[in-house]
Amino acid sequence: MTDWTSGYVAGIDYTHDFHSQLTPALLGFGVMSQGHRHSLQGDGSTYCELGCGQGFSANLLAAANPHVEFHAMDFSPSHIAGARELTQEAALDNMHFHERSFEDFDTAPGLPEVFDIIALHGVFSWVSAENRQHIIRFISQRLRPGGLVYVSYNAQPGWAAAMPLRRLLAGRAEQGSGPLTDRIGDAMAFAHQLGAAGAAYFGKNPAAAKRLDHMKSMPANYLAHEYFNKDWTPFYFEDLAGELAGAKLDFAGSVHPLDNLDCIRFTPEQQALLNSEGDPGRREGLRDVLLNEHFRTDIFVKGKLSHTPRGEIGAWFATPFALTRPYSGGTLKFHYRGREVPLEQEQYAPVLKALAEGPATVRSLLDHGVFGAMDWGSIARMLTILAGTGCVTPCLPQEGLAQRAAACRAFNLAVCKRAEDSDTLRFLASPVTGGGVEADRFEQLFLLARSEGHETPAGWAELAWRILAPQGQRLQHEGRVLETEEENLALLGARAGNFAARRLPLFESLGLTLEDTGQSTGQDTGKDQTGALAQDTAA
Known part of the structure; x- marks a missing residue:
């Protein structure tokens, strides 16, 4: 490794995946559904991704949100060069990439004074304590009051059993010579040899043995960045929240909708244990123990403002949803974390059928009787489950669609x-x-x-x-x-x-075709945004 890497893997590029958790509409929904206000709607918002890797997520989000100004940084020249190529091919004038380190990014030319969103996907677990302090300083100086921080990270106690495995793999690879991909292969083979030889570690920790077997199917460029960095820290929630408190950040919730529903995640007995804990930080830590959590997708806010009860319902009413999976009727099974999620067909079927005609706001769905006699709490819970299981997604308003x-x-x-x-x-x-x-x-x-x-x-x-x-x-x-x-x-x-x-x-x-047909994607041009549902009703 060369000095400029600061111990981070540089011999193999990261994957070109898209990480949906970075989507502004999902971050806004995560905050709103937890009863908090945000100001992400409208033109002029600013978004910054720290450690953007190949930059594919940032480029895609810039295309889908041309009303938002995007900046993204990474220390790898090859990552930034490749990201800029796609920016140019797609003619994205709202996307700006910076080849910088965390230490000097704040001095990059052309940065906005403040950002509405700062996002880090996995990065916080993969960098040194020194670089984490650079990140916190940047957030402290550049996040707008009321702004959001998305941070995902490896979590404890879910990683506890696998930490010796990671140490073994990284140490074996560091001893070797030659290309990193070869050293990763050698380290994996050595770990399997230990298992075959009856190493008690694998016998006493079946989760670690299962993880090692699962790693066989993972691409080398993912394994390199997940397991083979010099610095690698799975966090207890309280420790991470403590570090981010230095930037005046408060925890707002998870970007994953179902992670915010205790009635889905936990049994009644477990909920009673959670309710006995009054400290918010320790309560989150207790959740992680109950789930054996290994990865968190958290949203933090700089200056958390709560909705009034009336304002929260109004924010829900204004939220548009779109169908993300085909639905032609019939019974669906919903699962989360290996458990079945109860939801009755007579409740969800009318919603999915309505959204099959095009995106619609919650208010428009209510106006057309889609929810039947359900009370408001049941409606919000059902929409959260449908979003969390990938059937629907909160989406953008009609304004600016063209x-x-x-x-x-x-x-x-x-x-x-x-x-x-x-x-x-x-x-x-x-x-x-x-x-x-x-x-x-x-x-x-x-x-x-x-x-x-x-x-x-x-x-x-x-x-x-x-x-x-x-x-x-x-x-x-x-x-x-x-x-x-x-x-x-x-x-x-x-x-x-x-x-x-x-x-x-x-x-x-969803507007994914390549032709300019001049047609609507199903959303109504009226202020109420009732979508194709209103057209059908009028007919």
Whole structure:
């Protein structure tokens, strides 16, 4: 390692994943649903991501939120160079990347005086205590009063059993020579040898053995940054909250909706134990013990302001939701942390059917009787469960949709064009949700073919095959590589047909298509934003 890395892995680049927890609309919902106010709506907001890695999440969010000014930093020149390439391809004028360290980022030219959101995904666990202090100083100086900080991190006590495993792997890799990927492979093989030799550590800690087995399926560039940094700290909540208190931050809740519902997370007996703890910090720590928590996705606020009861309901009423999974009726099973979440079909089915017609605000759903005779507490709980299980998502208002749609088309076209050469980028930007939607390489190629005038699934399959065949790539089916053109075209055609029937309508409703059709994505242009539901009712 070279001195500029400060002990952080630099021999292998990080993944190109999109981390949905960074989405501004989700952060705002997380705060609002916990009864707190925020000021993220409207133009002129500023957002900063610290330790942005490849910058794909930041680029996608900039496309989906052109009304927000984005800045992102990382110390890796290759990360920043690659991120800027995509920024240029997508013509994102609200995205600014900085190759900086945490120590000197505050002096970077062009930074806003203050930010409304500062986000760190996983970074706090992977850097030294010195760099954590640089981060806290930056937040203290640059976060607007009332602003939000998103910080995700490895948590205790869930990591306790695996800490010796991480120490073993990192130490073995540090002793070796050669490329980092080879040293990671050697360290993994050595750990498996210890397990096979009957090491009591693995016998007494089955969770560690299970984690080691699970690591086999993880890409090397993820393993490198998760397990092989010099500094690696899983935090107890109280310790992390104590460090962030130095920047005047108060805990507001989790970005994951279900993590804020004790009635879902805990049994009645466990809830009674939690209710016996009056200190908020110790209460969060007790939650982590009950769950054996290993990763937290927390939102902190600089100057927490609570809604009045009337104001909180009004904020809920103004929140628009969009469907994120196809729903054609029938019974759904909801699970969280291995437990079934109770929700009755007669409650959720009308909501999902209404949102299948297009995004709608809670007020519009209420006005059209979607919730039946449910009381308000049950309605809020149901919407939180639907959001937490990925059926729906809080989204952006109708205002500004045209601008967002244009920015997303440019970004998504750049991503889909890259799918001609690789499957590295697996998410598209939605002008409706303000976040990302997963789309595999085949789906991206089908969208590209459609934008180039191919009208049928057969035509989409043919274009995809013309791209894949010269690269020597073949599809697999039931464990067998398909060798002939006819077999590959048949499977591509089947996938294209399934995409047209199931996924494309959802993509269209979320604004993911590459054509400028000039049509609404289903949201009403009126102030009440009743969406297609109102059109159907009027008809």
